[in-house]
Every structure is written in C-alpha cells, then in structure tokens.
Amino acid sequence: MKIDVLTLFPEMFAGPLDESIVKRARTAGLLDLSIHNLRDYTHDRHRTVDDKPFGGGPGMLLKPEPIFEAVEHVARAETRVILLSPSGGKFNQSLARELALEKHLLLICGSYEGFDERVREALADDDLSIGDYVLTNGALPAMVVIDAVTRLLPGVLGDDESSRDESFSRGWLEYPQYTRPAEFRGMKVPEVLLSGNHAEIARWRSEQARNRTRAQRPDLTDGNRGEAVLE
Numbered sequence: 250m251k252i253d254v255l256t257l258f259p260e261m262f263a264g265p266l267d268e269s270i271v272k273r274a275r276t277a278g279l280l281d282l283s284i285h286n287l288r289d290y291t292h293d294r295h296r297t298v299d300d301k302p303f304g305g306g307p308g309m310l311l312k313p314e315p316i317f318e319a320v321e322h323v324a325r326a327e328t329r330v331i332l333l334s335p336s337g338g339k340f341n342q343s344l345a346r347e348l349a350l351e352k353h354l355l356l357i358c359g360s361y362e363g364f365d366e367r368v369r370e371a372l373a374d375d376d377l378s379i380g381d382y383v384l385t386n387g388a389l390p391a392m393v394v395i396d397a398v399t400r401l402l403p404g405v406l407g408d409d410e411s412s413r414d415e416s417f418s419r420g421w422l423e424y425p426q427y428t429r430p431a432e433f434r435g436m437k438v439p440e441v442l443l444s445g446n447h448a449e450i451a452r453w454r455s456e457q458a459r460n461r462t463r464a465q466r467p468d469l470t471d472g473n474r475g476e477a478v479l480e
Contacts, residue, residue, distance in 0.1 A: 250351065250402055251281045253323050254391050255316070256358040257298065259284045261388040271396055274405045282395070285323065290315040299361050308362035316357065316368050327352045329374045333387035333394070334359035337376035340394060344377075348394070349401035356394060358387030421462035421469065424454040 254262065262284045274280040288296040299309040320330060329351050348354060369376055379390045400406055427438040441453045462469055
C-alpha cells in the first residue's frame with residue numbers, strides 16, 4: 250500500500266512511524282509512506298497556507314490553492330483522499346479494514362480553524378475524526394489512521410488471524426486474557442481456560458466480551474437486545 254500525508258508539521262511523523270509494526274511494514278516493503286510539507290506547494294516568499302475566513306470569526310483557515318496543487322501533484326486515479334478534521338465522521342475499525350483494501354491513501358491534516366470548504370467539496374472522498382475532541386492539528390489523527398490501517402495489511406502482523414478477535418473486530422470489546430502463572434498473588438486464572446475444552450472456552454470468551462462491552466462501551470450495544478452490534 251502507498252500512503253501519502255500532507256501536513257504543516259512533517260517532523261511530527263519521524264518518531265512514531267519509524268518504530269514497531271509500522272517500521273516493520275515499511276522495511277518489508279508492505280507500506281510505502283511519504284510525508285509532504287504543505288508549504289512546499291506555496292509560491293509566495295512567506296509560504297502562506299492560511300487566511301482569514303470570509304464573514305469574520307476567530308482563527309485562520311487553510312487556503313485552497315496549496316492543497317489543490319498538492320493533491321493534483323500527488324494523487325493518482327486510484328487515490329482515496331481523506332481529510333482529518335474534528336468535523337469529520339468517526340474513524341473506527343470497520344473503516345480501517347475498508348481502507349486497508351485501498352491501493353493509495355492521501356491523508357490531509359487539518360490545522361488552524363480547518364479547511365476552506367471547497368477542499369472538502371471538490372477533493373475529499375472522506376472527512377474523518379478519531380474522536381469527539383479537538384487536537385492542535387491533524388498530524389496525530391493521521392498517525393492513528395496509518396497505524397490502524399497498516400496492521401491490517403496482509404503479512405504485516407505475521408499471522409493475519411491475530412487481528413480477528415481484537416476489540417472492535419467483531420463489534421464488541423475483546424474478552425479478558427491471561428498467561429502464566431495460573432495463580433498470581435491469590436488471583437487465579439478462570440478454570441474454564443485451563444480445561445482444554447475449546448467449545449466451553451469459546452462460549453466463555455464470547456460471554457465475557459459481551460459483558461465487557463455492555464459495561465465499558467454501552468454505546469456499541471443494541472439497547473433493545475443488550476447485544477453487541479456486529480459489524
């Protein structure tokens with residue numbers, strides 16, 4: 250997969266994306282990642298990327314000209330262009346799986362008070378937010394999307410089955426898990442996990458996942474049935 254990022258703060262990406270699973274994917278050639286500075290697509294001596302909004306109001310908006318020029322330079326026919334802004338739809342695991350099937354993603358990081366609306370109207374295929382809060386700019390959300398998508402690419406995790414039972418992968422949170430020792434400071438591993446009965450273990454895990462989802466994330470459940478909503 251090819252991912253390009255358009256941002257005002259390219260230096261923010263150097264650490265997180267050079268470690269762990271994303272680094273492994275890049276080293277293995279499974280992810281081709283490029284970070285672009287939006288100011289490289291300006292043509293004035295101040296490298297201006299923002300201006301005051303028409304109609305007044307606080308803050309500044311990202312101008313359309315450098316963004317249009319950057320997208321036209323980087324995008325290809327198969328590119329999916331994604332804006333990252335607080336006003337976007339919520340990014341989730343289902344969408345991560347969908348994006349992992351794409352050949353090329355172009356992530357555009359918001360900043361200041363957001364984008365000139367013509368960017369959203371004419372360029373974007375998606376407008377995404379990673380949560381109901383406001384960050385300084387779209388760099389961190391872009392990193393979140395990159396990480397979530399990269400680990401779903403075939404071959405990245407080594408065992409592609411390992412992401413199947415994670416939180417949100419089946420619509421509910423992941424069930425509790427334990428490892429050795431079987432007893433630690435008086436706390437014992439549930440007997441069912443030591444039984445070797447795979448059918449009973451599967452039932453226990455499903456029940457625990459549903460209970461945890463009801464307790465921790467009731468917003469993910471169907472209020473009429475009390476069951477996790479399957480994606």
